[in-house]
Amino acid sequence: NDGSVTASPEDAYDSEYLCPVSIDGQTLALDFDTGSADLWVFSTSLPSSEQKGHTLFDPSKSTNWKALSGYKWNITYGDGSGASGTVGTDVVTVGGTSVSGQAVEIATKVSSAFVSDTANDGLLGLAFSSINTVTPKAQHTFFDTAKSSLSSPVFTADLKHRQLPGTYDFGTIDSSKYTGTITYIDVDTANGFWEFTGSGYAVGSGSFVSSSIDAIADTGTTLIYVPDAVVTAYYKQVSGASYDSSQGGYTFPCSATLPNLTLGIGSYHAVVPGQYINYSPASGSKCFGGVQSDSGIGFSIYGDVFLKSQFVIFDGSSTPRLGFAAK
Ligand SMILES: CC[C@H](C)[C@H](NC(=O)C[C@H](O)[C@H](CC1CCCCC1)NC(=O)CCNC(=O)[C@H](Cc1ccccc1)NC(=O)N1CCC(N)CC1)C(=O)NCc1cnc(C)nc1N
Numbered sequence: 001n002d003g004s005v006t007a008s009p010e011d012a013y014d015s016e017y018l019c020p021v022s023i024d025g026q027t028l029a030l031d032f033d034t035g036s037a038d039l040w041v042f043s044t045s046l047p048s049s050e051q052k053g054h055t056l057f058d059p060s061k062s063t064n065w066k067a068l069s070g071y072k073w074n075i076t077y078g079d080g081s082g083a084s085g086t087v088g089t090d091v092v093t094v095g096g097t098s099v100s101g102q103a104v105e106i107a108t109k110v111s112s113a114f115v116s117d118t119a120n121d122g123l124l125g126l127a128f129s130s131i132n133t134v135t136p137k138a139q140h141t142f143f144d145t146a147k148s149s150l151s152s153p154v155f156t157a158d159l160k161h162r163q164l165p166g167t168y169d170f171g172t173i174d175s176s177k178y179t180g181t182i183t184y185i186d187v188d189t190a191n192g193f194w195e196f197t198g199s200g201y202a203v204g205s206g207s208f209v210s211s212s213i214d215a216i217a218d219t220g221t222t223l224i225y226v227p228d229a230v231v232t233a234y235y236k237q238v239s240g241a242s243y244d245s246s247q248g249g250y251t252f253p254c255s256a257t258l259p260n261l262t263l264g265i266g267s268y269h270a271v272v273p274g275q276y277i278n279y280s281p282a283s284g285s286k287c288f289g290g291v292q293s294d295s296g297i298g299f300s301i302y303g304d305v306f307l308k309s310q311f312v313i314f315d316g317s318s319t320p321r322l323g324f325a326a327k
Helices: 114-118 143-151 228-235
Strands: 003-009 017-023 024-033 040-041 068-078 081-094 096-110 120-124 154-158 166-170 179-186 195-203 209-217 224-226 240-242 248-253 261-267 268-274 278-281 286-291 291-292 300-301 311-315 320-327
Touching: 003 081, 024 040, 040 081, 096 143, 166 228, 179 195, 179 311, 195 228, 224 261, 228 248, 228 286, 228 291, 248 291, 268 320
Parallel strands: 024 120, 040 096, 209 300, 224 291
Antiparallel strands: 003 017, 003 166, 017 024, 017 081, 040 120, 068 081, 081 096, 154 166, 154 311, 179 320, 195 209, 195 261, 224 300, 240 248, 248 286, 261 268, 278 286, 311 320
């Protein structure tokens, strides 16, 4: 029951990656999010003003739909966006991986950011089921439901830079997708995230600075959010860079040459190419940095800007771990 699905960038800046997911034959574009654990979809139960432009799941058209009466969900994300609604189960298929009895959370309310992000028809959470928001009983993620039917209890992310489709694979590690060896690191599941301790950083050709960085691998976060020491060291090497409070982050002249950022994972040095860190135009001739400060978050977030430079294995075995390889 292994599967592989394409992950297509939603816009020119790889702000998010969307994958086709079929629920009882109805196909929606969902954002696979290793930073949350709810599978929720835009639905016909939304007010019509919030439905515009989205593909809607209609449970009344599904032969396998089973409503879970009295069950509800309500989620808030790091960027303040959120959604809520009711719950049922159905047959969910991602690439070749099909599961029955999967909890599907129907949105009856979504925040404005979701309404305007018309390419996104919902999220498929791939964090640990311990942080699923359904009450009165938390539900399993798609990966947890599928795990026992996979060749091995893993999924991998091979996201690409700028307008190229990548893939999420379930159940297998495709050795054609990476080079060299895989470095594994233990994961702390206490907060429900794929959380690990990074071993340090280097900017450009500078020397590696050993430091423990408490980070999560989060496909649902666009940028890299790291401690101020890293951010300061990085933008010191970018002429014309400065913190722009009106933009809410570091910007620099779009013509600037950006150094690579190396992030240590155990003994492995993961290199993020400098051009991945020119995230997008900001205003005028300034561009917005793909590396920003994690202050206020409580941990660092290695988001898409980092993940798309690597081949990443999310190993859900009895001792969960993350694997990283160059590609
Ligand atoms: C069970 C909740 C679950 C664990 C939840 N998890 C998360 O928030 C992390 C999760 O990966 C979510 C998943 C997002 C949610 C919005 C839609 C796209 C997916 N990630 C974030 O919230 C990280 C911050 N947001 C992002 O990174 C959004 C993602 C996005 C992309 C395209 C379009 C719209 C949104 N992108 C940006 O901020 N950027 C892209 C655009 C650019 N102009 C600026 C940078 C959580 O921690 N919630 C607790 C929480 C609540 N309230 C707050 C304020 N903070 C919190 N952390």
